[in-house]
Amino acid sequence: DGGITQSPKYLFRKEGQNVTLSCEQNLNHDAMYWYRQDPGQGLRLIYYSQIVNDFQKGDIAEGYSVSREKKESFPLTVTSAQKNPTAFYLCASSRRIGPDTDTQYFGPGTRLTVL
Amino acid sequence: EDQVTQSPEALRLQEGESSSLNCSYTVSGLRGLFWYRQDPGKGPEFLFTLYSAGEEKEKERLKATLTKKESFLHITAPKPEDSATYLCAVQADSGGYQKVTFGTGTKLQVIP
Numbered sequence A: 001d002g003g004i005t006q007s008p009k010y011l012f013r014k015e016g017q018n019v020t021l022s023c024e025q026n027l028n029h030d031a032m033y034w035y036r037q038d039p040g041q042g043l044r045l046i047y048y049s050q051i052v053n054d055f056q057k058g059d060i061a062e063g064y065s066v067s068r069e070k071k072e073s074f075p076l077t078v079t080s081a082q083k084n085p086t087a088f089y090l091c092a093s094s095r096r097i098g099p100d101t102d103t104q105y106f107g108p109g110t111r112l113t114v115l
Numbered sequence B: 001e002d003q004v005t006q007s008p009e010a011l012r013l014q015e016g017e018s019s020s021l022n023c024s025y026t027v028s029g030l031r032g033l034f035w036y037r038q039d040p041g042k043g044p045e046f047l048f049t050l051y052s053a054g055e056e057k058e059k060e061r062l063k064a065t066l067t068k069k070e071s072f073l074h075i076t077a078p079k080p081e082d083s084a085t086y087l088c089a090v091q092a093d094s095g096g097y098q099k100v101t102f103g104t105g106t107k108l109q110v111i112p
Helices: none
Strands: A004-007 A010-013 A019-025 A031-037 A044-051 A054-057 A064-066 A076-078 A087-094 A110-114 B003-007 B010-014 B019-026 B030-038 B045-050 B056-059 B062-066 B070-075 B084-092 B099-102 B106-111
Touching: A004 A087, A010 A019, A019 A031, A019 A087, A019 A110, A044 A064, A076 A087, B003 B084, B003 B099, B010 B019, B019 B030, B019 B084, B030 B062, B030 B070, B045 B056, B045 B062, B070 B084
Parallel strands: A010 A110, B010 B106
Antiparallel strands: A004 A019, A019 A076, A031 A044, A031 A087, A044 A054, A064 A076, A087 A110, B003 B019, B019 B070, B030 B045, B030 B084, B056 B062, B062 B070, B084 B099, B084 B106
């Protein structure tokens, strides 16, 4: 079955540590995204990637980094510079980013808690 | 700035009691409007994409409609398993990247 997987489901981080969240898709989608979800707020875009080896900052990129070495994979690193990293992180993908509307499909999410 | 407002924030229905959720938006250059369902602790599940005013789409007990300023998600004779948070999102032209802006959702509870 095609889909998006995220791991781990739960992640605990000590202050000052960097952590990496995994996102893999087997939908053959070109575009991938990372969002952050906090209670009472809409999903906010952290980074997006249209193609391998290319990615762009979203609205709240400070304190985060990404890589896109393979089409299927788009890992997110939450660095110690992120002031308030406790949140639910969602990875999404779509066939492409272009002039036509394209639906984003989401993974199951990773809940990150800073201890 | 693109804005998406969903109402009500929460809705409690008896099983079988039909109702509608509202998503009003302010964007320039709407390309599409999306509805998702999200269960607690899970990622959003895609329901519908609407592209232009007047369009309607249906899936089981759900029907989504779109006007130039808002979208409605109609729930007919809901069942307890329809309980979830329903998210609305709009995609609009934003200088080459078609940004998707999400609302904060309507939390639906259907009571047996």
